[in-house]
Amino acid sequence: MAHETASIGPDRRIGRSRVADQIVDDLRERILSGELANGARLPAERELAEHYGVSGATIRESVRVLATIGLVDVRHGAGSFVTAEPDTMIGMSIASVVRLEGVGAHEVLGLLGALNRHAAQEATRHATDEEIASLRAAAEKLAAIDDIDTAREDLRAFMRRMSEISHNALLVPLCRLLADVQVELAIELSGGRLTEWMRVAGGLHEHRMALVEAVESRSPERAAEAVDAHSAYAASLILSTPQAKKVQAADPGYARLLAGMFTARLAG
Structure with a gap:
């Protein structure tokens, strides 16, 4: 062209x-x-x-x-x-901080949780009924997980949709980048095994549906509580796998692993 x-x-x-x-x-x-x-x-x-x-x-x-x-x-x-591109500019800045400061998994997952909390609250105020319905549809696609690659894309789609329906132009690229890294971290720490991936991603289905219902209720307070519960449980599942313990022995805060994921995400 x-x-x-x-x-x-x-x-x-x-x-x-x-x-x-x-x-x-x-x-x-x-x-x-x-x-x-x-x-x-x-x-x-x-x-x-x-x-x-x-x-x-x-x-x-x-x-x-x-x-x-x-x-x-x-x-x-x-x-x-x-x-x-906003994603690239924001992503390169965050990736640099992760590498320079040795930012670990708890900090990254915590930041994503805080951003998602705000996104969900904004969605209760600004999302249309059709947009909230699309969030429910994205969540329902994850009811049964039998393939890692398909679930990876469906999970990304669900998490991205949450930020998109907030109608906050700054939240969207921030959440998109961090959500993608969280998904890749979950896959990496599952050791690429479907059973572990089903335990982690599948174990969050009830929390995802509770989050959708909270947004549907149009209650910012209820949405905040649902995101907090989802984020806390997601972090506990992701960081409790057998592979996570092996990785942590060599990379205590997962900082090197995360830096590589940010770099790969931007290169992709």
């Missing part, structure tokens, strides 16, 4: 102090404001160098920084493209 190269506008000569940082700031502002649209190809290195009055090396450094923070995708032989 042909991509249109974005226009960079009038020249903006940059002072010599912290040149690359200033270029990063300028391009980031243009991307976040929509002036450089998502999917657009950045101007060629030579054009950017002339525009800012700097060397090609400085432009390459600036583009590398933008790529690191998830705003640009460098495709060798094709150019650099704007990739201002």
Whole structure:
């Protein structure tokens, strides 16, 4: 598919102090404001160098920084493209914190629980009857679990739907990322065995249905209680498998495992 190269506008000569940082700031502002649209190809290195009055090396450094923070995708032989996707930007920030601070499973699962709590409360206020019905349909698909891959996708769909019907644009990418990582963590700690996966994912079915019923009741208080119960039981099931104990012996907080999952999630 042909991509249109974005226009960079009038020249903006940059002072010599912290040149690359200033270029990063300028391009980031243009991307976040929509002036450089998502999917657009950045101007060629030579054009950017002339525009800012700097060397090609400085432009390459600036583009590398933008790529690191998830705003640009460098495709060798094709150019650099704007990739201002909320999931990517949020995901890269969280993944960096997980790796730098050694954030463990309890912190990640706890954060997801808190976000889901807010999402469920927002859903009681803002979701349409049809949207809540779609949440129930997603939950009912998990009544019987007999295949890991199918259940993985159905569980992701249910957890994502909860955030989507909250109609909160910030909650959606946050919950989506963390929910996907929780599902992958559950599968990893089940050792890939269907019996363990059925015990973990299947064991949460009553809690999922209670959560749906709480949202259907349109009671924020009841929804909060249902999410808290679901989150606590999910964490206890996920972290109590035989495989979890083996992994914990080598990685006490599961920090390395989680960092790898975040990285894989973003690369995928």
